[in-house]
Amino acid sequence: MSDGANTLGAGTKRMRAVVVDDEAPLRTMLVRVIAELGLDVDEAADGRAALALLDAGPPPDLFVVDFSMPFMRGDELLQIVAERFPSAGAVLMSGHGEQALRTRLGPLSARTAVLPKPFGLDELVRAIERALHRS
Numbered sequence: 505m506s507d508g509a510n511t512l513g514a515g516t517k518r519m520r521a522v523v524v525d526d527e528a529p530l531r532t533m534l535v536r537v538i539a540e541l542g543l544d545v546d547e548a549a550d551g552r553a554a555l556a557l558l559d560a561g562p563p564p565d566l567f568v569v570d571f572s573m574p575f576m577r578g579d580e581l582l583q584i585v586a587e588r589f590p591s592a593g594a595v596l597m598s599g600h601g602e603q604a605l606r607t608r609l610g611p612l613s614a615r616t617a618v619l620p621k622p623f624g625l626d627e628l629v630r631a632i633e634r635a636l637h638r639s
Contacts, residue, residue: 520543520566521538524551525549526573543565546561551573554581566594566635567593582594582616593632594615595631596619597619597621614638617632617638
């Protein structure tokens with residue numbers, strides 16, 4: 505992980521992240537890494553479950569979301585999230601091409617870090633840092 509990465513959640517209030525991915529092993533790894541960065545982390549297996557989490561606890565500062573999931577694509581979830589939590593950062597993970605995703609994201613593209621799959625831990629941390637600094 506990058507230098508200083510474990511201080512992302514440091515400050516007067518702990519930051520909250522929501523991880524949404526239908527692949528349990530990847531979701532578990534994401535939760536572990538983000539927690540090691542100092543953020544409180546909630547997780548959901550799909551967009552519907554994520555929406556149900558959002559009213560519990562403080563407003564999220566970060567969403568780490570897979571593009572391809574059952575019930576709701578990641579970009580659809582991020583559209584809803586942007587309306588409810590306009591200051592939250594976002595990372596959208598996908599095996600699809602980055603340019604195609606940016607086109608699909610439209611206005612959300614500027615506040616979303618796109619993370620192509622497969623990715624390494626350093627790439628994940630850099631994407632989270634970018635997302636948090638864009639918000």
